[in-house]
Amino acid sequence: MLKNLVDGFKGLVEVAGASINPYTVNNVKLENYKDYSKRAEEGHLILYKKHSCYDCIVVSTTNPVSVWSIFRLTNDGEAYAQFGLYASKLNVLMARSSSVFVGDNLQKITDVIKEHSSWTPIHIAAYLGFYEFIRQPDIKSKINDKTTTSEATPLMTAVMGKQFQCIEQLLQSGASLHRQDNSGDSAYHYAVRFEPKCIPILSQYDRDGVKDFYNNKGQTALYLACAKGLPDAVEELLKAGVRPDISACDMLPIHVAMKTNNIRNLELICEKHVDQLFAKDHKYGGTPAHWVRKREVAERLLKLGCDVNIASDTGHTPLHVMLKKDRRDCIMELLVHGADTRAGDVYGNTPLHVAIQNDDVEFVRLFIVFGADVNMKNKAGQTPRHLASVSKEKNKDTILYMLHICGARRCGYTTKGCCKGCVMEGSYDGTADDAMKTVLTIDREAIVDEMLSSFKDPDQDVDTTSSLDKHRVLCLDGGGIRGLILVQLLIAIEDVAGIPIKECFDWISGTSTGGLLALGIATGKPLAYMKGLYVRLKDEVFKGSRPYPAESFEAMLKKELGETKVMTDIKGPKVLVTGVLADRHPSQLHFFRTYHPTLQTYEDESHPKDRVRPPPPHAEKNLTNLSPRLENVGTLKNIPVVLSDSKGRYLKDQTVDKHPERKIVWWIHPGTTVQQNLQWLQEKAVKTFQDLGQIHITLFIWLGTCDLTFKTGKYIFLKSSDFQVVTELCQDLRDIYTFIHKFPTVRLIFLQVPFYSIYWWNKFHNHPDPDQFLKKDDILHEQLLEVNKYIITLNEFLGQNSPDFNLDILASRKRHYDLQTSYSTSFALYLDGIHPSPTLAKLWLLRLCLRLNKDCN
Incomplete structure (x- = not known):
């Protein structure tokens, strides 16, 4: 009776152990199994039947001998199946490798067998780094064997296990890089997913360009790395010489980098293959600029030098695509980098046409500010005003009024389907919203004040006899972001004059950001581009609180105007930019000129003459060096x-x-x-x-x-x-x-x-x-x-x-x-x-x- 109780208790303990951790490897003593029946034995593995479970032990080949329990199962069918599975792999490994019983390797082996039952001993050895197993002569013939399920090779499992020595040993022993698994993935695809540092080893043995093979989905290893957002893998692949222009998918790797918003992958690809900035996808013929999803990615892409106005095969510019996808931050970034608001799509619709069709007041205002032509017709002969007039949307009256005050003309007699807002003989011009009414009221008051102040004093003499030559002078004030108003005024002058603003003046001077505008005009930059540059000032220079750091402004000057160009390189109008010599107290005014002054310069008596000061910069001074510093001290004594x-x-x-x-x-x-x-x-x-x-x-x-x-x-x-x-x-x-x-x-x-x-x-x-x-x-x-x-x-x-x-x-x-x-x-x-x-x-x-x-x- 007592023996039955003890046996029953042991059975409960065995069942509990088999249920909680059935596959944990435990060190046991062989004599503890002498009272249990041996149900199966194969090589170094023995299956015992205990009171309530089956226990599989492994007897080591080491000296002294050690015994390990590798699983404990209550189901007899499962126990026999697992015994056969483990025996077929463990006996082979134990016979050819001394690493099986080192550390916790036996636990690792059993875990791999349990998780990957189709793996052969060489797959397991490669995964766990048993390189001495791979060196065995009878094993080398199996070096390219595939698993029965995924069809992975030992080389692939070695990459999965991050076993660099095994990878090297396999390749030296004749492992083929050409083999692909049932998904078409090569060892390079595995390296992307598991360990990018393996890629240099693989590439050393790659004589046939396997690194550019694509899988069943049409993805190369580089495509996969971009899709998963893995810059380390992208970098290693590019170092190995992969081609970024190969893909059987709708996109190339650079488009995938854009889709996943990975700036680092974008930079890595463009660093070695700048032509990818203009690469077209296989579906729409869109460039990376068409695939932008976030503002910061767009900013980096544009700074790398992509074409902001390039059209896709469907006739859409990046601006059209961003408008369709309602990516507002990206639209602003494109505009400040010179996106053309007058470019039409395949139907001739400009972004302004599309914004009106979408009844989007803010975009209509934005595109007008950035130079959209309010009178441009699409291929159907429809102007923006016509589209606003025939619209059924709620904001049509506000949009119509905005177009009207910006000079939008009514339709001609040949245009069909016109309404009161655009018909030639009509008089309806839309209505202003509350915000616009306030602005217009302020404008009217300012205009009246200007008119009143412009009347001359009747007693004032006007000199009409001067024989001095007339000089046309343009003076541009600073004011930070408010310089946008200056640019808009200059655009209006340029439109009326019909010639570039640079040709309208003999002298151009500027202060602060007005100096940047003066230099931009003098070097031939379009006013539309300068408008975008002013908006970029807000994000790149005027950050945080005053005083703003000079480094950001200096970097922008160098990028936009060039580091090597000097003031005397500017031909045409004479340019004068105000500056301050801040290396002395009190500070002194200084002019950066494109010419050599002919008058005697003013000597500031407040500065002691015995105090050494660096000479002010000459006209040959760099354009961007607006805060001059000593450039040369010669040979120091x-x-x-x-x-x-x-x-x-x-x-x-x-x-x-x-x-x-x-x-x-x-x-x-x-x-x-x-x-x-x-x-x-x-x-x-x-x-x-x-x-x-x-x-x-x-x-x-x-x-x-x-x-x-x-x-x-x-x-x-x-x-x-x-x-x-x-x-x-x-x-x-x-x-x-x-x-x-x-x-x-x-x-x-x-x-x-x-x-x-x-x-x-x-x-x-x-x-x-x-x-x-x-x-x-x-x-x-x-x-x-x-x-x-x-x-x-x-x-x-x-x-x-x-x-x-x-x-x-x-x-x-x-x-x-x-x-x-x-x-x-x-x-x-x-x-x-x-x-x-x-x-x-x-x-x-x-x-x-x-x-x-x-x-x-």
Whole structure:
């Protein structure tokens, strides 16, 4: 009775184990099975019948012998079937590979057999990386065998398992790249899905262009990589030399990249095959521009150089397709890059015609603004006004009015089907909506004011006797995005004149973005394109809050006007662009000209004549260099060295090739005091000075920031409220002078310490109560003033002077005309209250280079 209870309990335990983890490989002892009946045995596998389940064990071939239970099943049919399956594969692997019982390989093998029952031992070995198995002479004959289900080869399973050594071994042993599975996928398709890093190995053995084979769906490996959005695979395939112009599908890989909105794949393809920008798909004959789905993808595609107005085989431009798909962001991007609003489709319908048919007021307004011809007829002889008049949609009256005020003419007598809004003898012109009524009211008031102010004083004399030649001058103001109004006015003038605006004037001048427009006109860019460029300014330059970074504007100038073109290359009207020489204080006005001035230039007496300034740029200066910097310092007689705390790193990061700052040697020690740097000079730098011998050095000392404050965690605190700390700092600076004075070939210059803020630093680092440091900032400011006074005194003693970096962060304010101007420090120009932003760092670097130009030549 007790034995039956025990056996019953064991049976329950066995059933539970077989149900929970039936295929987990467990290490067991062979003697535990002596009481169970052996139901099957094949090679190293034995199937035992326990109380309530079947247990299959594997006896290892290793020394010492180990025993492993590989599955436990309650169903006898399933147990016998699995035993036969495992025995047919495991015995072969165990006989030819020593890796079966290494680590958890046995578990991996059983998992693979369970998941891929049709795989042969060589497929399993390739997948798991048992390369010694593949080397066996009797196995090499099976190296190209296919599985019975998917028809995958061992090479494909090796790629699936990311087994690089096995892939190499298989290919060396004669594995064929030509084999394809039942889906037509080659080893390259498998590499795309499982491991792109295998592609270089495959391509080394590819002599027949298998990399360009397509599968049963007509997809090449490159197509598949683009469809799955895998830039790593795309990059490896392109390096291997795949052709992007092969596909048996409706699209080529580049169209798929557009469809999946993958900018990186687009860039990779165009980097090696720029012709793919104009590749046409096999269904509509559309280029990548026709397949755009998102604005940012369109922006990148257009910057790569695609044709924004190319027509598909169906006669549609990208603008037509975007309009049909209602991709509004993409439409705007196409327009600002010069999309032609007057291009017609196969029926002669322009985007304006289509927008009217769609009753889309916003698109009608947008296309008119971007130059759509309100009187252009389609192939049916219908004008936009005719379509608006015969429309049954709710916005037809508003659209008709918009067309009317923009000059849309009524239909001729030969046009059929006209309504009151377009018939020749009609008088109905539509109605304005509320927004338009407001704008028109403002316009009327402005026109009346202009007319009244234009009347001349009756007593005013008019000089009609001047013998001076008449000059036609065009002056273009700035105003950022408001320059769109300027462009629109110029377009109207150009339409009336019937000649390009460039030919209408003898002189063209511009300020700020007006300067960009002036240069664009002078270099022959169409006004429609310049209109789009102004809209792009909003997204590419005027980002965030003022002041806007100059780098974005400079990059746009270089791209649009060219990096090598100079002002004297511009022929035709004389061009004048206003600028500011920001490397001096107060700053000076400067004109960029396409000609050499003949009059004596004005000398600003506010700038000391003994102060070295770089010469203003000549007419040969680059067009895009509107913020001039020193271009050439010649051969330096002295080596410039800057010893600095962390501030110097931010200036060093702004260095530019071929500019003088590249010649500076930077000794940067973040977070160090003057005393610590003096110790470093005494221990390390002295050998450098001695080794250089007679070579002269100009050593700039830019320290002091870390002497008045200390850091705890990520916050900083004022060291002391009294001025004893200032006295100690000044003494340390004096000690540096005393030490350096021993080296006659070293010229010493102390640089002033820029103001910095404890409050702004701690606020930047999320201090819970940064306001408590505002009063500390006032004390720190006074301490820095005293330090800089001492630095000025030291430099005077040395016969030197330092750039005043603090001038660049002063903000002035005047509440009333009769009140004195007040000044404050603008820490918004800093990154974190201590370190300069890129723009400020560039300016400080320029100031340093001016000193370098004087002291190192």
